[in-house]
Amino acid sequence: MYAFATAVRLGWTGEGRGLVRHGLDALQRHHITDTGEVLPLVAADGRPLSRAFDLYDQAFVLFGLAAAAAIGERVETVVPLAARLRDRMIAGWKHPEAGFEEARPRRLPLRSNPHMHLFEACLAWAEQGGDAAWRNLADEIAELCLRRFRDPETGALREHFDGAWRRIDADGLEVVEPGHQAEWAWLLTRWGLSRGRADALAAARRLTDILEGYGISSRQGLAVNALNGDLSLRDPLLRLWPQTERIKAWIARHWLAEDSAAASACDAQIAELGRQLFRYADHPVRGSWWENLDASGRPVSEPARASSLYHLTCAIAELAPAGSVPTAGPRSSSAHTPEITPAPGEAQRLRAPISNDARVVASAARTARSASGGCDRGVEVRRDRCCGLTRAGKGDTEHCPRARSAGNFAMPTNSRAIRQSSDGNRPPRRFRSVQKRTVNMLSQLRPTCCAPSHARAANM
Secondary structure (H helix, E strand, C coil): CHHHHHHHHHCCCCCHHHHHHHHHHHHHHHHECCCCCECCEECCCCCEEECCCCHHHHHHHHHHHHHHHHCCCCHHHHHHHHHHHHHHHHHHHECCCCCECCCCCCCCCEECHHHHHHHHHHHHHHHCCCCHHHHHHHHHHHHHHHHHHECCCCCCECCEECCCCCECCCCCCCEECHHHHHHHHHHHHHHHHHHCCHHHHHHHHHHHHHHHHHCECCCCCCECCEEECCCCEEECCEEHHHHHHHHHHHHHHHHCCCCHHHHHHHHHHHHHHHHHCHHHHCCCCCCCCCCEECCCCCECCCCCCCHHHHHHHHHHHHHCCCCCCCCCCCCCCCCCCCCEECCCCCCCEECCCECCEHHHHHHHHHHHHHHCCCCCHHHHHHHHHHHHHHHHCHHHHHCCHHHCCCCCCCCCCCCCCCCCCCCCCCCCHHHHHHHHHHHHHHHCCCCCCCCCCCCCHHHC
């Protein structure tokens, strides 16, 4: 639902609304009980195959409902339904300190990843003007992340915890995922800007620095799958979804750019990362993608996952308008159109207001930079590496005709993603080039794997 609702919001003239309605029908008919619980798995005929509570599924259902409400679909039903699911989750599975249990009776380890997606859902509802409980729950998860999820020794985001939210460093669970460093960086920046929290901005900067300093393949310039707790390499596979999250992390860093030079550096990095996505889109099946590249950059032959459509769509939605800066209040219908400040002779940069006060953001950004070590050396190293890859590997990302041709998705070329913003200004030229290509890439993403009554319908 999220993917198709976002496509509608970005201007797709196809059957997006019908597919969102289909997802809503499937959720309400097969996946949501009268008591406000989410059934994670049903058979093709609608019979429940599992009734176990799954926080990950719960989060994505709430996120999918927020996406439907954002385009005006069944708002009078969707808004109270989401609140009912949230309140039932709080009543049944709340952790005594903060966050949520995995099951009743307790099942360990506790995980940060479902909380990340629940955080995303709460922010989506809060930004739409949802009731105060969404904002309160987002605040609770953000504080839990800052207090418990981050390793105090490295600043890295950890995945697995015991019942008291202490990180687990044994039994093969001491994993650090570069993709999740990026996702949390993007989310914490959004939250930190909306709350005026410099500590959250500093944490987000550190997460991106860890991603860039430790989680990037030196041979391919792409994010690896996993690190160990000491930030050494654990899994060199190059999955698709961490690349999309890396784009979002750099868009978040662009929001905090202190001057035109920093903004220009972010522009260049985002544009390069957008180009690298097309290595995954160079696939023999139209509209599909490679889930993984191996350490040498060769595609791994395996099925494409429907969940990757969520990651791709979210990155494209952020990249298409060069990422609108979050504010303290609800987003308006045009909130994803960025505010651009023209600067003769230098790269245009996004303004990052909190309640329209850019000075607060500038101060918070300076504080964040100071707290994270006062320099961007990790960024400089990575930028040099990316520039080298751009020169050496241009053929890898430029030759694919499928990545450049419009297909069934039929995104209009005058959509908000690439047209002039309302004040007549345009994003930097390198952004516009990648924006046009991402629109074309989105044109290929009409999935053929949309099973009507499968679980995780909200994620499709």
